[in-house]
Amino acid sequence: MNCPKYITQPTVTSSTGQTLCARHHIPLVTVNGWKERPSATIYDSVYMQALVETCNPNFIFPWESLRRTARYCIPTKISYCPVCQKAVAANLASLNPTRSPSWWDQLRTGVHINKN
Numbered sequence: 001m002n003c004p005k006y007i008t009q010p011t012v013t014s015s016t017g018q019t020l021c022a023r024h025h026i027p028l029v030t031v032n033g034w035k036e037r038p039s040a041t042i043y044d045s046v047y048m049q050a051l052v053e054t055c056n057p058n059f060i061f062p063w064e065s066l067r068r069t070a071r072y073c074i075p076t077k078i079s080y081c082p083v084c085q086k087a088v089a090a091n092l093a094s095l096n097p098t099r100s101p102s103w104w105d106q107l108r109t110g111v112h113i114n115k116n
């Protein structure tokens with residue numbers, strides 16, 4: 001698995017012109033969703049979460065949501081890969097989403113976490 005290539009190319013186009021997830025080769029789903037008001041919030045993904053996001057590039061960004069809330073109040077279109085989103089959400093729901101990836105995780109994915 002070569003995850004860093006997804007940083008520059010998270011999607012590919014099928015022979016019929018559909019946008020596919022570059023990793024899972026399934027069509028992205030586009031739905032009506034919500035996003036935050038523009039703000040200066042900085043989203044910082046660290047360690048394991050950064051690795052999972054790099055390997056699953058078509059997740060729903062932290063400033064977007066499928067549900068309208070006080071925070072996510074501006075209508076927007078969200079395109080995502082359900083498999084990527086599931087993987088990223090599963091890591092976020094784990095006990096320690098910012099744990100250090102093992103050397104094997106880093107070797108297997110090609111994503112090397114610089115802890116300096």
Ligand SMILES: [Zn+2]
Binds near residue numbers: 021023025056085
């Ligand atoms: Zn995907």
